[in-house]
Amino acid sequence: MTKYSQGISDWLHNQNVEAEFLSFEQSVHSVEEAVSVSGHPVESITKSIVMLTMEGDLVIAMVPAINRVSTERVRKLLELDERPRIATAQEVEQHIGQQIGGNSPFNAANAKILIDPKLLEKDWILTGGGDARHLVKISTRELKRVIVYTEARVRK
Secondary structure, three states: OOHHHHHHHHHHHHOOOOEEEEEOOOOOOOHHHHHHHHOOOHHHEEEEEEEEOOOOOEEEEEEEOOOOEOHHHHHHHOOOOOOOEEOOHHHHHHHHOOOOOOOOOOOOOOEEEEEOHHHHOOOEEEEEOOOOOEEEEEEHHHHHHHOOOEEOOOEO
8 A cells, every 4th residue: 555545545544434445456547447457337437637726726526437527617617717727646646645546535625626416426436545556435425425525517
């Protein structure tokens, strides 16, 4: 376990979150890898895209893995003058202590979390576990309980 996945695991434990922290020998960095290695359908897998506004505010948009995030929808929703930009790997590590490919809304108290309603239609989802070899399986009911978020269509 890396410091990134350990941070997520510790946060889940400390917050008494009912979720499964899944570890894999192979990478689950990409959607294709997550489907192949985890054995779960693509419909249950999410992407958590970390962005920064021009003012330096952190935004995490969660969408179904088969979709892309619309930075224009995020801009309109947050009433920004300009679209937020995708954070670099270094910025993701600095701001939320996670690696690209393992992003999740967990342990990201300084971020504005946006969750696409398509995700909340599911009974459960898989999201990043902090690095490329870990995922978190969580019910959407539990996700809504433990994350402060705004529900909004942010997928393209």
